[in-house]
Amino acid sequence: MRPTVHDIAAAAGVSLATVDRVLNQRPGVRHVTREKVENAIREIGYVRDVAAANLAKGRTYPLVFILPTSDNSFMHGLNDEVQAAIARSSVERTQIRTVEVPAFDPGALVRVLDELGEERPSGVALVATDAPEVRDAVDRLVKDGIPVVTLVSDLTGSQRHHYAGVDNIAAGRTAARLLGRFLGGSKGEVAVLAGSMLVRDHRERLEGFAAVMAAEFPSLSILPVIEGRDDPDMAHMLVADALSKKSGIIGVYSLGAGNRGLIKALKEKAVDRSLTVVAHELTAHTRAALLDGTIDAILNQNAGHEVRSAIRVLKAKADGLSVIEAQERIRLDIFLKDNLP
Amino acid sequence: MRPTVHDIAAAAGVSLATVDRVLNQRPGVRHVTREKVENAIREIGYVRDVAAANLAKGRTYPLVFILPTSDNSFMHGLNDEVQAAIARSSVERTQIRTVEVPAFDPGALVRVLDELGEERPSGVALVATDAPEVRDAVDRLVKDGIPVVTLVSDLTGSQRHHYAGVDNIAAGRTAARLLGRFLGGSKGEVAVLAGSMLVRDHRERLEGFAAVMAAEFPSLSILPVIEGRDDPDMAHMLVADALSKKSGIIGVYSLGAGNRGLIKALKEKAVDRSLTVVAHELTAHTRAALLDGTIDAILNQNAGHEVRSAIRVLKAKADGLSVIEAQERIRLDIFLKDNLP
DNA sequence: CTGTTAGCGCGTTCAG
DNA sequence: CTGAACGCGCTAACAG
Numbered sequence: 001m002r003p004t005v006h007d008i009a010a011a012a013g014v015s016l017a018t019v020d021r022v023l024n025q026r027p028g029v030r031h032v033t034r035e036k037v038e039n040a041i042r043e044i045g046y047v048r049d050v051a052a053a054n055l056a057k058g059r060t061y062p063l064v065f066i067l068p069t070s071d072n073s074f075m076h077g078l079n080d081e082v083q084a085a086i087a088r089s090s091v092e093r094t095q096i097r098t099v100e101v102p103a104f105d106p107g108a109l110v111r112v113l114d115e116l117g118e119e120r121p122s123g124v125a126l127v128a129t130d131a132p133e134v135r136d137a138v139d140r141l142v143k144d145g146i147p148v149v150t151l152v153s154d155l156t157g158s159q160r161h162h163y164a165g166v167d168n169i170a171a172g173r174t175a176a177r178l179l180g181r182f183l184g185g186s187k188g189e190v191a192v193l194a195g196s197m198l199v200r201d202h203r204e205r206l207e208g209f210a211a212v213m214a215a216e217f218p219s220l221s222i223l224p225v226i227e228g229r230d231d232p233d234m235a236h237m238l239v240a241d242a243l244s245k246k247s248g249i250i251g252v253y254s255l256g257a258g259n260r261g262l263i264k265a266l267k268e269k270a271v272d273r274s275l276t277v278v279a280h281e282l283t284a285h286t287r288a289a290l291l292d293g294t295i296d297a298i299l300n301q302n303a304g305h306e307v308r309s310a311i312r313v314l315k316a317k318a319d320g321l322s323v324i325e326a327q328e329r330i331r332l333d334i335f336l337k338d339n340l341p
Numbered sequence: 342m343r344p345t346v347h348d349i350a351a352a353a354g355v356s357l358a359t360v361d362r363v364l365n366q367r368p369g370v371r372h373v374t375r376e377k378v379e380n381a382i383r384e385i386g387y388v389r390d391v392a393a394a395n396l397a398k399g400r401t402y403p404l405v406f407i408l409p410t411s412d413n414s415f416m417h418g419l420n421d422e423v424q425a426a427i428a429r430s431s432v433e434r435t436q437i438r439t440v441e442v443p444a445f446d447p448g449a450l451v452r453v454l455d456e457l458g459e460e461r462p463s464g465v466a467l468v469a470t471d472a473p474e475v476r477d478a479v480d481r482l483v484k485d486g487i488p489v490v491t492l493v494s495d496l497t498g499s500q501r502h503h504y505a506g507v508d509n510i511a512a513g514r515t516a517a518r519l520l521g522r523f524l525g526g527s528k529g530e531v532a533v534l535a536g537s538m539l540v541r542d543h544r545e546r547l548e549g550f551a552a553v554m555a556a557e558f559p560s561l562s563i564l565p566v567i568e569g570r571d572d573p574d575m576a577h578m579l580v581a582d583a584l585s586k587k588s589g590i591i592g593v594y595s596l597g598a599g600n601r602g603l604i605k606a607l608k609e610k611a612v613d614r615s616l617t618v619v620a621h622e623l624t625a626h627t628r629a630a631l632l633d634g635t636i637d638a639i640l641n642q643n644a645g646h647e648v649r650s651a652i653r654v655l656k657a658k659a660d661g662l663s664v665i666e667a668q669e670r671i672r673l674d675i676f677l678k679d680n681l682p
Numbered sequence: 683c684t685g686t687t688a689g690c691g692c693g694t695t696c697a698g
Numbered sequence: 699c700t701g702a703a704c705g706c707g708c709t710a711a712c713a714g
Binding site: 002047049050051052054055088090091167170171173174176177178181182184185208212296302304305308324326327329331332333334336337338339340341 | 343388390391392393395396431432508511512514515517518519522523525526549553637643645646649665667668670672673674675677678679680681682
Binding site: 355356357358359362368369370371374393395396397398399 | 683684685686687689690691692
């Protein structure tokens with residue numbers, strides 16, 4: 001049987017209350033007594049039973065998810081996963097609330113973060129817009145002792161406790177290699193569609209992509225990035241325009257959202273051309289396009305894993321506990337038409 | 342606040358003990374009383390607090406993992422993950438024991454399974470050798486009410502509660518497409534190295550691989566499968582031999598373990614040739630080979646996820662609970678040199 | 683057949 | 699500064 005507080009109390013020759021004060025670092029214990037207890041804890045290898053502790057405290061974890069208002073499938077999917085987590089909240093002792101902020105708007109994000117400083121939830125998860133003022137607002141929360149994790153897109157130089165998202169530089173590099181190898185040495189141009197260079201995930205994907213392209217596939221040249229703001233209509237217009245004007249395009253890398261528009265443009269403008277296309281995020285639209293051959297490979301981050309991981313990490317941090325690192329690594333999924341889930 | 346047993350008792354006008362009897366389907370309750378309680382449970386939307394229940398019961402979950410004795414990195418890694426789970430056992434209320442059986446030996450597996458029927462652990466996880474007698478032994482356990490999950494390789498036609506492993510047909514198909522597209526229309530032969538056709542995962546990978554090859558890459562022909570029994574030395578010998586004799590080989594698919602031997606053979610025999618190679622399982626050896634260009638892509642199953650998933654599922658089944666399906670799907674990882682973890 | 687009561691491991695009063 | 703006593707939601711004797 002694993003040791004309990006009683007065992008500590010007996011070993012240290014004190015009462016349960018004193019043990020508890022030491023365990024929860026509350027005041028009112030003499031230094032010598034505290035040391036005695038701490039030694040006992042170490043010697044008998046005590047580990048707190050979190051379930052019992054939460055039961056006694058009647059503890060719940062109020063968590064806040066800050067999500068951008070975006071009309072694209074990926075963000076809808078992310079939202080759905082948060083809703084699914086809310087449905088599990090009674091079982092998981094969480095109380096999750098979502099807050100919507102306009103996309104790519106650092107000011108709005110900062111306002112929400114500062115309000116949360118007052119509210120003091122057990123934890124905050126946010127899809128970060130990468131700006132210094134956002135970083136500062138997050139760091140204020142962290143300094144106030146509120147666990148913060150970034151979701152999907154990280155925040156440069158901030159003190160956030162954890163990032164629940166994929167390695168986007170690696171994602172960009174992988175996209176480049178897939179595109180390069182699938183094109184098998186052909187010479188031509190590659191178009192790149194992004195959402196916005198204001199979010200770090202998109203910048204990093206581009207960075208990784210460009211690096212591998214330059215180093216290993218010199219016969220392919222990258223065209224200036226098209227920024228579609230993750231909006232299907234805008235993406236459609238911009239891509240259609242590029243395909244009309246540039247006949248040298250043989251590959252496309254779509255590193256953001258709004259792929260509905262991209263696919264529409266591809267079907268309209270590239271019926272007679274053979275393009276190799278790599279896109280991000282598995283949605284109903286990209287899935288269909290992968291199956292019908294419009295897209296050749298999809299890189300994906302599993303929104304469900306990201307949300308569940310964020311919750312696990314926030315709860316653990318709130319309790320000062322450690323997490324299974326390998327379990328919280330969000331992997332980059334690569335889907336060909338053969339391994340769709 | 343979520344409803345508790347007290348609320349049920351009050352609503353149904355009975356005592357806690359009666360509520361408990363109904364909840365745990367124990368005898369000694371009149372039919373009418375039982376119905377009253379069940380209605381109350383339904384009406385107030387009660388869900389049992391598993392943590393509190395386990396605390397009260399002092400419950401632990403004795404689990405048994407049956408693993409094959411194999412000297413290859415993948416099985417070592419799987420073993421390590423089980424050991425890691427054992428290290429967490431006090432926190433997770435598990436008592437995990439591993440049993441080693443000779444690989445590819447249905448008889449040995451059946452003996453162990455039948456012994457477990459006596460021991461009656463809370464759950465059993467096994468790497469299945471796909472044979473009718475094993476299936477029957479597993480079905481006996483299931484009929485006895487013991488939760489069983491297959492790990493890594495599934496068991497055809499059995500009643501096991503769950504399979505914690507990847508979709509191996511999809512894995513084979515994916516390997517074929519990667520190899521085919523990377524080879525970009527070249528004409529030649531493809532060698533296939535497997536462990537044994539006695540395990541279902543290897544058979545399925547081959548099946549998927551052959552299907553896509555035949556349908557979509559007719560310029561590539563598959564050579565007769567080499568069975569290396571997941572043994573590095575045997576794999577080395579057989580692959581070296583094949584490479585010497587067949588100068589038309591331009592691609593290799595290694596769908597089992599023992600890649601240490603494969604890599605050795607490739608480095609010895611194919612220095613002057615340009616082979617495209619897809620292999621399974623990320624280990625120290627395959628990782629190095631991917632980085633130095635000997636291997637072009639690695640398909641992987643995350644042993645840690647498989648073990649943790651098996652444990653979650655076994656515990657849930659033991660309690661008659663449901664699981665988050667999407668969370669228990671083991672994904673096929675695809676690694677290029679750019680997205681290694 | 684049903685109810686009472688004493689814990690499980692822990693946190694929190696409230697006296698001392 | 700320290701300890702005894704009670705309660706969290708649930709289960710398991712033991713009575714009745």
